[in-house]
Amino acid sequence: MDFLSTPELLDIDRQHVWHPYAAMPNPLPMFPVKSAQGVYLELEDGRRLVDGMSSWWTCIHGYGHPRLNQAAKDQIDRMAHVMFGGLTHQPAVQLAQQLIRLTPEPLQHVFFCDSGSVAVEVAMKMAIQYWFNLGQPQKNQFLTIRNGYHGDIFAAMSVCDPVNGMHHLFHDVLRQQFFADAPQIGFEQPWDKADIDSLAQLLEQHHHEIGAVIFEPVVQGAGGMRFYNPEYVRCARELCDQYDVLLILDEIATGFGRSGRMFACEYADISPDILCLGKALTGGFMSLAATLTTKRVSDAFAQGEAGVLMHGPTFMGNPLACAVALESIAVLEASDWPGQVSAIADQLKADLAPCRALPAVRDVRVLGAIGVVELHEPVDMATVQPQVVKAGAWLRPFGRLLYTMPPYIISTNELRVITRAIHGVCVSLSGG
Ligand SMILES: *Cc1c(COP(=O)(O)O)cnc(C)c1O
Numbered sequence: 001m002d003f004l005s006t007p008e009l010l011d012i013d014r015q016h017v018w019h020p021y022a023a024m025p026n027p028l029p030m031f032p033v034k035s036a037q038g039v040y041l042e043l044e045d046g047r048r049l050v051d052g053m054s055s056w057w058t059c060i061h062g063y064g065h066p067r068l069n070q071a072a073k074d075q076i077d078r079m080a081h082v083m084f085g086g087l088t089h090q091p092a093v094q095l096a097q098q099l100i101r102l103t104p105e106p107l108q109h110v111f112f113c114d115s116g117s118v119a120v121e122v123a124m125k126m127a128i129q130y131w132f133n134l135g136q137p138q139k140n141q142f143l144t145i146r147n148g149y150h151g152d153i154f155a156a157m158s159v160c161d162p163v164n165g166m167h168h169l170f171h172d173v174l175r176q177q178f179f180a181d182a183p184q185i186g187f188e189q190p191w192d193k194a195d196i197d198s199l200a201q202l203l204e205q206h207h208h209e210i211g212a213v214i215f216e217p218v219v220q221g222a223g224g225m226r227f228y229n230p231e232y233v234r235c236a237r238e239l240c241d242q243y244d245v246l247l248i249l250d251e252i253a254t255g256f257g258r259s260g261r262m263f264a265c266e267y268a269d270i271s272p273d274i275l276c277l278g279k280a281l282t283g284g285f286m287s288l289a290a291t292l293t294t295k296r297v298s299d300a301f302a303q304g305e306a307g308v309l310m311h312g313p314t315f316m317g318n319p320l321a322c323a324v325a326l327e328s329i330a331v332l333e334a335s336d337w338p339g340q341v342s343a344i345a346d347q348l349k350a351d352l353a354p355c356r357a358l359p360a361v362r363d364v365r366v367l368g369a370i371g372v373v374e375l376h377e378p379v380d381m382a383t384v385q386p387q388v389v390k391a392g393a394w395l396r397p398f399g400r401l402l403y404t405m406p407p408y409i410i411s412t413n414e415l416r417v418i419t420r421a422i423h424g425v426c427v428s429l430s431g432g
């Protein structure tokens with residue numbers, strides 16, 4: 001590969017390359033990255049930024065981890081990819097074994113797919129086919145909670161928050177689902193079971209049509225960065241059992257330690273019928289996701305009329321991605337990640353506390369290695385993004401949310417670069 005000059009790169013990018021949630025041509029500033037190492041992104045102009053985003057929750061061990069790089073190189077020399085229809089291999093089978101060991105005991109079967117959104121699509125399809133197999137095809141709707149985020153493909157979008165997810169744009173093509181009020185009781189606040197009334201009522205009224213309840217346990221990510229009481233998750237599990245509805249938990253963002261537990265459902269001490277994993281699964285190396293299910297769900301496929309699960313992506317079980325994921329799990333388990341995550345939580349709480357007093361700030365909240373400053377007004381990306389970069393940090397605010405979920409290996413001083421940048425933005429927005 002020959003390299004373009006930076007002005008050329010930026011010009012072609014602006015004219016021809018679509019970025020996430022962007023217009024074309026892209027009017028916003030763009031920062032070219034040359035390389036990444038540890039918690040640092042190195043820009044083409046030589047500036048080094050402390051990454052407060054872990055590349056959207058993925059890069060938990062930092063960039064260029066020698067063990068992950070080596071696992072990828074070793075696997076490339078054996079095979080980068082083979083089809084998964086009729087063939088199987090060490091990386092996929094061993095990764096399935098590890099995921100079954102790490103997740104709650106009832107989850108015994110693993111479906112590998114390309115991305116988080118597809119893992120959600122597969123979960124929803126599984127639920128629909130499950131009820132079809134049991135002779136109840138009318139149970140093909142979903143119940144979710146507001147402020148959720150489950151991905152950008154149509155099935156996943158139909159269960160994203162109707163406002164954040166811009167459902168008005170897609171009204172005629174999106175399946176209409178049921179939406180319960182979002183939980184209001186915070187992670188540490190005393191539980192009141194009235195918080196789950198809305199979900200309970202919708203289940204009572206519509207359980208004949210509902211195949212599954214789907215939501216993100218304890219931490220709602222891109223739909224609002226909200227933390228809520230684990231009792232909600234436990235009660236939702238009970239209600240699903242009571243009304244004979246499956247429970248799908250989306251731990252694509254929360255999985256692999258981010259919330260302070262390996263999986264956020266551990267706070268509620270329950271198991272879903274179907275679990276979606278993605279994001280940090282490969283330690284930020286490449287796209288891979290998985291949908292896990294119980295024997296109860298998969299048994300229905302052995303007996304039912306639609307005997308097979310109708311899904312099979314071309315790159316299913318990609319050996320390279322599975323090999324890196326296996327190594328990432330080994331690196332995670334060999335580390336003191338609970339200690340690292342709780343140290344990050346403590347520092348985020350202390351460092352972000354002064355933001356609370358600023359007039360632009362509505363709320364400050366921290367859970368595990370996730371720190372959120374909610375503002376009164378949406379930020380202007382065109383000014384805030386360069387301001388953050390100038391402070392030596394990489395953050396990607398959206399709407400009224402300034403937030404960070406750094407790599408677990410971040411040091412106290414490096415995390416201080418992030419929290420100072422956040423505080424600096426809050427001061428500017430407060431007119432200081
Ligand atoms: C990011 C995310 C998804 C979508 O994953 P992609 O890999 O972007 O398709 C789904 N659910 C949750 C909770 C997520 O955070």
